[in-house]
Amino acid sequence: MVIIRPVKRGDLDQLVAMAGMTGFGLTSLPQDRGLLARRIEQSVIAFQIGADRPAGELYLFVMEDLEHGRLAGTSCIVSKVGGFEPFWAYEIRSTRHESMVLNICTEAKTLNIVAEHSGPSEIGGLFIAPEYRRHGNGRLLSLFRFLFMAARKDRFEPLVIAEMRGVVDAGGRSPFWEALGRHFFDMDFPKADYLSVKDKRFIGELMPRCPIYVPLLPPEAQRVIGLVQEDTKPALKMLQDEGFAFAGMVDIFEAGPIISCLLDNIRIVNESGESQVEEIASQELESAAFIVTNTGEDFRACMGAVVPMQGGGVRVSDQTAEALGLKVGDTVRYGPLRPRTPRKEGP
Numbered sequence: 001m002v003i004i005r006p007v008k009r010g011d012l013d014q015l016v017a018m019a020g021m022t023g024f025g026l027t028s029l030p031q032d033r034g035l036l037a038r039r040i041e042q043s044v045i046a047f048q049i050g051a052d053r054p055a056g057e058l059y060l061f062v063m064e065d066l067e068h069g070r071l072a073g074t075s076c077i078v079s080k081v082g083g084f085e086p087f088w089a090y091e092i093r094s095t096r097h098e099s100m101v102l103n104i105c106t107e108a109k110t111l112n113i114v115a116e117h118s119g120p121s122e123i124g125g126l127f128i129a130p131e132y133r134r135h136g137n138g139r140l141l142s143l144f145r146f147l148f149m150a151a152r153k154d155r156f157e158p159l160v161i162a163e164m165r166g167v168v169d170a171g172g173r174s175p176f177w178e179a180l181g182r183h184f185f186d187m188d189f190p191k192a193d194y195l196s197v198k199d200k201r202f203i204g205e206l207m208p209r210c211p212i213y214v215p216l217l218p219p220e221a222q223r224v225i226g227l228v229q230e231d232t233k234p235a236l237k238m239l240q241d242e243g244f245a246f247a248g249m250v251d252i253f254e255a256g257p258i259i260s261c262l263l264d265n266i267r268i269v270n271e272s273g274e275s276q277v278e279e280i281a282s283q284e285l286e287s288a289a290f291i292v293t294n295t296g297e298d299f300r301a302c303m304g305a306v307v308p309m310q311g312g313g314v315r316v317s318d319q320t321a322e323a324l325g326l327k328v329g330d331t332v333r334y335g336p337l338r339p340r341t342p343r344k345e346g347p
Contacts, residue, residue: 002072002137003323004144004301006047007040007060014071015040015062022127029074029125030197043076047299051155054079054121059148063128063141066323073128073141077149079156081119085200088207089114089249089258092226095211110211111225114249115204120159120260121149126235136303136337139238140291143268144301146242147293147333150269160263161247162239165232166256167224176255179221184208193253207252225255232256241339242267272335275306277328278313280321289337292320300324306334 007015012033019031030036043060051057056079063073081087090111098105123145128138149156168174172190174181184206185192195202214222226246228236239259247260263269274295285305293301304320314334316326326332 001066001302001319001323002063002132002140003066004061004063004141006299007043007062007074009040009044011062011071012037012040015074018071018074018127018129021129029127030194032194032197035197046079051079053154054156056080056083057155060125061141061145063132063137065132071129072132072137074125075123075127075141075145076125077145077156078122078124081122081161082117086115086117086204087119087122088200088203088252089116090212090252090255091249092214093211095213109214111214111250112211113207113209113252119157120161121157121263123160123162136289138234139337140301140303142235142238143242143335143337144291144293146263146266146269147272147291147301147335148299149263150272151274151293151295151333153263156263158262158264159260160266161258161260162244163251163258164228164236164256166251166254167227167229168254174254175218175220175224177253179217180212181253189253196253203252221255226250226257228256267339268335271340272333274331274333275308275312275314277316277321277326277330277332278309278311279315280318280326280328281307281315282318285315285317290334291337292316292324292332292334294324294326295331295333296325298325303337306332 015036016033019029019036022029039058039060042058046057046059059077061075062071065072091114093110093112094107095110096107126142128141166176168189174189177189181192243265244259244261247258249258250256285307287305287307289303290306291301292304292306300323302320302323305317307315309315
């Protein structure tokens with residue numbers, strides 16, 4: 001059985017090993033032991049202080065295989081982007097040009113730099129080891145974050161964003177970076193990506209502030225604006241099914257799309273609820289798969305069956321209770337792993 005829990009200082013060695021499997025573009029899981037140790041410390045402190053308003057705290061979680069005692073994945077939440085180090089992105093706009101003399105009207109897309117100092121909450125850092133990419137584990141590792149946030153709304157912004165991995169090949173080459181960023185930063189994409197984790201100030205110092213006309217970029221670069229890596233497509237589709245949509249912005253390095261949704265509009269938040277545990281069953285329970293979390297200080301989440309009882313409250317299995325540290329009378333928050341009904345299309 002796998003569970004989700006907050007990262008611990010003792011997880012550093014396993015996270016370092018996991019970072020070596022991520023490839024390029026996952027800046028929230030850097031291939032740098034010192035940086036990872038810093039991120040773990042930031043997260044430990046964030047859980048300890050229990051902030052009553054979002055101020056850029058990092059909440060880093062790991063997926064643990066209880067049977068084998070090893071980490072299987074990781075994901076995180078940043079309570080608020082911006083602040084001392086702004087959140088950088090390109091906003092896509094349309095510029096209209098008209099000539100009365102020639103009776104010609106054209107429209108061109110432009111990339112406009114945005115430096116957000118007081119931004120929304122952000123989810124990111126999702127990585128799961130290849131051997132665990134089955135049985136809904138990836139969905140669990142992504143969606144539990146929304147139940148965590150819904151139960152602690154004062155710690156997060158109403159709007160949630162996610163930066164999706166743009167197109168970068170196995171050698172770390174980004175067509176968009178080669179066409180644009182390299183001219184101003186004089187370095188390859190992997191180095192710029194790594195440096196942005198350590199200190200984002202160089203972005204404001206070197207990035208041009210004037211609009212970039214998309215038609216002036218090479219066709220290869222134009223084609224990847226707003227696209228994701230092939231292996232990122234399932235994660236994008238899952239978040240879209242939860243209510244996320246393109247926010248009209250892309251990453252400044254590799255042009256991956258930024259998607260957003262109000263926390264209250266996220267599917268699993270709307271379909272979730274809180275109940276007391278009235279019974280812990282020793283036998284296997286029949287129900288749809290739920291993401292189940294405890295609500296105490298020692299946060300845990302897992303997949304399990306939840307059966308409502310006639311007098312109120314719910315029944316959970318002893319396996320779920322043991323994994324989450326539950327006893328009768330405790331409160332759980334739970335939401336269906338998959339949508340109960342197909343999501344309605346907009347008008």
